[in-house]
Amino acid sequence: MNLSLSITKNIHDWLFNMMPETLASLVEMTLIALIYLTIFAVIGLFLVLLERKVAAWFQLRIGPNRVGYHGILQTMADALKLVSKELTGTVNADKFLYNLAPYFVIITALMALAVLPFSLEFQAFDINIGIFFLIAISSIGVIGILLAGWSSNNKFALIGAMRSGVQTISYELSVGLSLLTMILITGTLQLSEIVEVQRNGWLIVQGHIPAVFAFMIYMISGTAETNRAPFDLVEAESELGAGFHTEYSGMKFAYFFLAEFVNMFIIASIATTIFFGAWLSPFGITESLPWLGVFWFLGKTLILMFLMMWFRWTFPRLRIDQLLTLEWKYLLPLNLMNIVLMALIVWLNLTIQF
């Protein structure tokens, strides 16, 4: 598998000239891991701040504005507080699983980050089953939540975890099927190739009607996958207190919190990659400046994340049976019909290409 990062070609060559091959690979992997960890932390911290600011705009408030310029360092201060907090736990918790659970959640989020095409060749792990890998990884994350709810020996946490299990298993189908609809156009699962296909027009334009449907279904089920409102039954505050992470404190809680926001970023990035041409600029206006790709990628992702925040601060929460009804009775049949429609359109060459 291709583990090298092309943007770091020079560093790569230099490392391999300097030391034996095995050592050089190890050093390189460590370096990439560190870079991605940094990206992870920055995304998490930025998104928490953004969420609080967006929430404030929706709610006629000002939001954090005391720490740093316009509250920019607020999340830093929060993180510092959480790091320095004592880690408490319940006496009768299953200690091993209780401590393991947060890492499940955070590691899967980090792994998913590795395959995202931030820009031309700015992708740590460009495998030929990219989409498949993303779907697989995102379903492992729920194990962490289930473990957290089960092991903390708390009924509220258990109900939250069970809800999460039900919800993720259901909505994974819709996420997978809506992405599958788009794969019919691209004919490949590799993310970099999916982006290349979109040089002839973003997939949401190429696939027109079924693509728009697929996008809507994807955004709904993606929001459900990240356990955010209106699908936040897992940690429904007014019903379950804090849901599955009731018994967690300090940094372990922060892992769950951070993972939620990074998952939101991942869901939005996948949508950007599949529907909106990833790092490609609209109408190729900055084709000659490929380094602007990161800007376009993050810009589009930011718009989609704003959409998800908009959901959260506007809609009330669904009930558990309504949640399942929405998925199994409406989204899933619609999705299956949509796939047939898309297959027909691809077969009859009715896609729009520039």
Added chain:
Amino acid sequence: METTTINNNFKSEEYFINMGPQHPATHGVLRLLLTIDGETIKKVEPDLGYIHRSIEKMCERDSYQQIVHLTDRMDYLSSNINNEAVCLAVENALQIEVPERVKVIRTIIGELTRIASHNLWWGVMGMDVGALTTYFYAFRDREMINDIFEETCGARLTMNYNIPGGLMFDIHPNFVKRVKEFITHFKTKLPEYDTLLTNNVIFQKRMRGVGMLSKEDAISYGASGPVGRGSGYSCDVRKLHPYSALDKVTFNEALRTEGDSFARYEVRIQEMWESMAIVEQLIDNIPEGDYQVETNAVIKLPKGEFYQKVETARGELGVYIISTGTKNPYRLKFRSPGFSNLSLLNHIAVGGKIGDLVASMATLDLVIPDIDR
């Protein structure tokens, strides 16, 4: 534990869960003992006593002027109406006729209190079903009422503006102007409540057909206020037994016949409109005159039993005084609306999901210090 069998294939077991006394949805220190099967509620047992302060016993020790202060701490969201109830009871017992000015001001303040209380309920209602923005919309408007109260009597929540025999002070010169400002403001903002929450599809799905309460059950459980009126039980004390200046105004009693959570929700929204209408009718012609009549420094009620009921934001509040002719009541009983409304929680929540319990509990609009006096 009882084991039930579903479809002969799956076995499920009931379990207990403690909701409260520290829980975000119980709005205070109410403890609910839930018996749950999966997510389905089998039984709800409210457990009270976590904020009991023996207010009724303290009333036996205090003079009638002091009792008024204690009522603030019962249903703190309609404190001014509670004050009015005690004052009316004492005035009726002493057969004092308060000036017209006092009656009108009491009614205006009472209706403003009702709007403020429903405002807060609406915000919290949204939060209970997961829409967090409602809270801040509601507080934007409620803040204006609280500012008016603060200017009038110095307090924002526990006002103590009423005393037996009238009002503690006259209204502030700005009062009329600011109330009018508020009414104009709130008339443009109340439709926003509908756009944000009432017309939301998810919200309607959560509320319609949930927490059903028939008219017969409403009557037999002693439901009052918006809870009773949501089930078609016409029980508005302001209509049936008008007090203060309420006999001089025209307003509609908000009434729905569906009996579900959404009906109770709609009743409260309509009541805000009706309260605004009442304030509008009175605010322009507050009669001139004294703001209180002279009473003795030590009020001694004649020997006997006296009862006065008023309509607070939550329902019918009754004040029952037994006097032996001394400066303290021999016994004082409050019939609080929240207590009766809480008693039907088990009735409306059984069979629903945990989410339904929270939603229907929010429509009962419980204030725990009112239940636990």
